[in-house]
Structure formats: C-alpha cells, structure tokens
Amino acid sequence: MSTALPEGQYGGPVAAEPGFDPVHESGHESGHEKAETASIGELVADVSQGLSTLLRQEIALARAEAKQSVTQAGKAGAKLGGAALAGWMALLFLSIAVWEWLSSALESRGWAAVIVMAVWAVVGAVLASLGRRDLKNIQGMERTVATTKQVPEALKGHEETL
Numbered sequence: 478m479s480t481a482l483p484e485g486q487y488g489g490p491v492a493a494e495p496g497f498d499p500v501h502e503s504g505h506e507s508g509h510e511k512a513e514t515a516s517i518g519e520l521v522a523d524v525s526q527g528l529s530t531l532l533r534q535e536i537a538l539a540r541a542e543a544k545q546s547v548t549q550a551g552k553a554g555a556k557l558g559g560a561a562l563a564g565w566m567a568l569l570f571l572s573i574a575v576w577e578w579l580s581s582a583l584e585s586r587g588w589a590a591v592i593v594m595a596v597w598a599v600v601g602a603v604l605a606s607l608g609r610r611d612l613k614n615i616q617g618m619e620r621t622v623a624t625t626k627q628v629p630e631a632l633k634g635h636e637e638t639l
Contacts, residue, residue: 528632535625542618553611560604568597
C-alpha cells in the first residue's frame with residue numbers, strides 16, 4: 478500500500494489531517510514499532526491470533542498428508558485384495574483344468590496336483606511381493622513432521638532462520 482497522499486479536488490495532494498501517520502494507520506508497523514505502541518492486551522491478542530493461524534495451518538497440512546497416505550494405502554490394499562481374489566479364481570478354475578490335463582499326461586493325479594499347486598504358489602508369492610513393495614513406498618506425513626518441528630523456533634521469534 479502506498480503511503481502517498483491522495484490527490485485533492487484540484488489535482489494537488491490533499492493535506493494530511495493533524496496527527497495522521499500513514500505507517501501506523503495502514504497497519505504496516507514493524508514488530509518493534511508495534512511492541513512500543515501497543516498495549517499488552519493487543520500484543521497478546523496478536524500472538525494468540527498468530528498461534529491460532531499457525532496451528533490451523535499445521536492441522537490442514539496434517540489432514541492433507543494423512544489423506545494422501547490413506548489413499549496410497551487404500552490403493553496398495555486394493556492391489557493385494559485383487560491379487561488374492563484373482564489367485565483364488567485362477568486356482569479354482571484353471572487348476573482343475575490343468576490338473577486333469579496333467580493327470581492324463583503323467584497318469585498320476587497326485588503328481589499333477591502337486592505341479593499345479595507349485596505354479597500357483599509362485600504366482601501368489603510374486604503378487605504378495607508387489608503389494609508389499611507398494612506398502613513400503615507409503616511416505617507418511619513428512620512435511621507435517623518437518624514444519625511441526627519448526628513451531629518452537631517460530632514461537633521464539635526465530636522463524637527467519639528456519
């Protein structure tokens with residue numbers, strides 16, 4: 478906001494009222510100026526308002542990061558659930574067909590069943606390892622933790638050094 482005086486009716490600057498201080502009236506005081514002129518109640522109110530804003534921002538950040546983590550966990554869980562369902566369906570229908578085919582080729586239903594079971598065990602292990610990898614990639618709330626660690630310094634007035 479400019480501290481220049483507005484132009485008057487004839488194009489020239491309007492004279493300021495006696496006692497008018499554009500710096501203090503515009504609300505752009507430095508912290509030191511405000512501390513010298515404000516009452517204790519005003520200073521406490523300003524600190525309280527700043528702290529309240531900071532805490533609301535931290536909570537909003539935590540919510541956003543939690544939502545992102547939950548979304549990632551949900552996707553990983555869906556993949557694991559899909560892998561389990563697909564494995565079960567494949568095991569049920571394809572295993573019977575392969576088992577019958579192998580039992581006629583090997584002339585042994587027992588060994589045919591063992592071979593079919595081994596193939597599906599490998600498929601299940603691969604799907605489980607993919608789901609586990611996706612779960613390990615979930616980051617958590619990194620930014621919230623980092624900014625929350627900065628709150629004590631900000632409350633001490635050292636936020637410029639962070």
